[in-house]
Amino acid sequence: MALAHDQGGLDAGVDLGLGETGGLSEGGARDFVLLLKPRVMSLVVFTAFTGMMLAPGHIHPLIGLIAILCITVGAGAAGALNMWYDADIDAVMTRTARRPIPTGKIRPDEALAFGLVLAAFSVTLLALLVNWAAGAMLAFTIFFYVVIYTMWLKRSTPQNIVIGGAAGAFPPMIGWACVTGSISFDSAVLFLIIFLWTPPHFWALALFKLRDYGSAGIPMLPNVAGEAATKRQVFAYSIPMALSGVAPALLGFASPAYGAVAGLLGAVFVWRAWLVLKMPDGDARMIPAKKLFGFSLIYLFTIFAALLADHFAAPALALLGGFA
């Protein structure tokens, strides 16, 4: 406290932002890890790894591991910068009120510095140690998530997550670029799967967290266009999303067996979206929306796991055939 009061020569009217703790943080390492949004990071790791494995060509396993580490840290940095900018609305919503900045464990300026340093490190390392194309794509992804989605779209349009969802869809393309040094039509299909998955996933959540987003002043689709319009949009997006899941098999870079699994998962998704569409107006429990949200997580994980399994199944079967 003495430090806050005795800044000789400084204007007395300047707020130094040191607060009651004399500018010293009470945030431990665990709080800083929470700032990186670990659950989102796990999805980024998985989808980037899948993109890397499906890409034609070879990457040294240790370089691949470092690439995944850089992409993960870059995604975490974007999460930290998102929490820095959104601290005011996070404090209002029950889902986010326990985050490190609203609880006062980490100061906003610490989160900003942490996010910027990690972003710079992850992009530079990926560019220098793997390749420049992957580094540039990671930099663009962080920029897109923080500036385009968080700072601009999130608070200004109910279509925020449609466009902003692109940021979450880039990791498999970055993983792919780590191997090939470029993007391709096949990697764009992996992007499309996540891009089309994001709107029904988030709008299912927004339906049963409607009040939360409303009290924070975020223009999510249910608050702006109403429940009925949101349900229609969820169902409408679920159809191209299901088709994009099958696209790898139709385009020939996954087997018909994968296509069957993806088709089945897509059909269940569309059926669950149909149940959301048929949900009675004013249904406070929103069970179909909650079930769709839960299934959407299983869907995305299983699609990418099936792509990986399919990719490794052919060489494994060939190897078994060789022994027989």
Next chain:
Amino acid sequence: MIDTVDMTEAQRKARRSRSIAIGLALAGLVLLFYVVTIIKMVVPGT
């Protein structure tokens, strides 16, 4: 005269936790650069 800040026990504990994490991260970076240098020297085309 230099003013000092008396840290609370929570602040002291948090600082120690952060210091350990930063130390581990720096050691990891040293190891990472060492490993990548060796790979790029030994394996052609990486």
